[in-house]
Amino acid sequence: MDLRIFGQRRDRFLEKLDGKAAVIPAASLVTHHADCEYPFRQNSDFWYLTGFDEPEAVALFLPHRPVGEQYVLFVLPKEPAIEVWNGFRWGTEGAVSIFGADISHPLNELHKRLPYYLKGAEGIAFRVGKHQKIEPLVLQVWAEQLDRLPRNGQGATSVVAPCPFLHSLRLRKDSWEVDRLREAARISSEAHELARTTACPGMSERELQAVIEHYFLSQGARGPAYSSIVAGGENACVLHYTSNSSLLLDGDLLLIDAGCSLSDYYNGDITRTFPINGRFSGEQKDLYELVLEAQLAALEAVEPGNNAEAVHMTAVKVLVEGLVELRLLRGNVDSLIEQGAYRHFYMHRTGHWLGLDVHDVGAYRLGEFPVELEPGMVLTVEPGIYVSDRLPVPEGQPSIQDRWKGIGIRIEDDVLVTNTGNDVLTTGAAKSVNEIQQ
Ligand code: GLY
Ligand code: MN
């Protein structure tokens, strides 16, 4: 990996901080049970600025300090007796020589050195409420500055969230990031194709999960970006179904929502739905074609100057029109949309930003104004229809005939906004009825 990318990001971030110091902690290890931990997952903000993949570290960004002292990294020090159990650490030497820190200290010196580094900053950018261990230290330093403020007139007068500065940078992907998202999309699409061509009645959902996740790992990805959803039949109507514990039945659809996370944390997020035996029933095909039509219309709407809300409403309009035609809804399309009378079939949004986080950072609205799509933004487009008995049918709407029940369909692609429109990154996973029924 070219670590200069992280230096360029730090330069932009330091500029945006405009005299405020930022404290950005790494993630901590999290206990799974007893003395076993979950696999380590770095904090995406910290990763974006440092490329440093160890737990517990803390990065300081200090635009008020002279050049050459503006990026300070506190890290777990090298300690052979611990590394022999838990693996290699870069230590303070590696933090400087490999990861480009101006200065690095062992983590246990943070409390002693933080007052010195934060002195003279116009404000402190720190995300309150997320970093249990570091927050008391930051607030303590700030409180001491405030105590002295009346006497020496110096000190940060505010603690602000770093998110607005940092997340507006993360929302707009540069060409290097787009390449990484393309790679995540490639691996994820190929895994979906493998799953579709492997699936058959009698297999278990978990076996297919293994096929997908084996492929992720075999292609060099870190693993799944989120808990893979492999949902046969009615299980597809549970949006976050992750137990993957049923057998696949002849005649059912299978919904798979899975994507890989690369070694540098860029993610894919794809959903495909197909018949387990390779042939759609009449009702399955009617609803599948409707979701596909809504998805294609919503994809069409992804272009610079449009916004995520408009993309969502495009999908909603097509879905509601189709549901009225199929007599699953009754009434005037605009009124049904206004009343939300379709939400027992379609209860989620049509997409989200995608990047280092699967539900990536970045605002969708600024006050009353929707954020306009710009080249370099990446989002998912993922309409669906879920027919089950879980939600009540709204008053005045037709009750649902049994032949529709248990059908859950979602189609999800990852999409880059380009200068002229969009580029779908996940075309490698088939979604047309013809391709699926071949
Ligand atoms: N896989 C999570 C989502 O589609 O948003
Ligand atoms: Mn998604």
Ligand code: MN
């Ligand atoms: Mn998904």
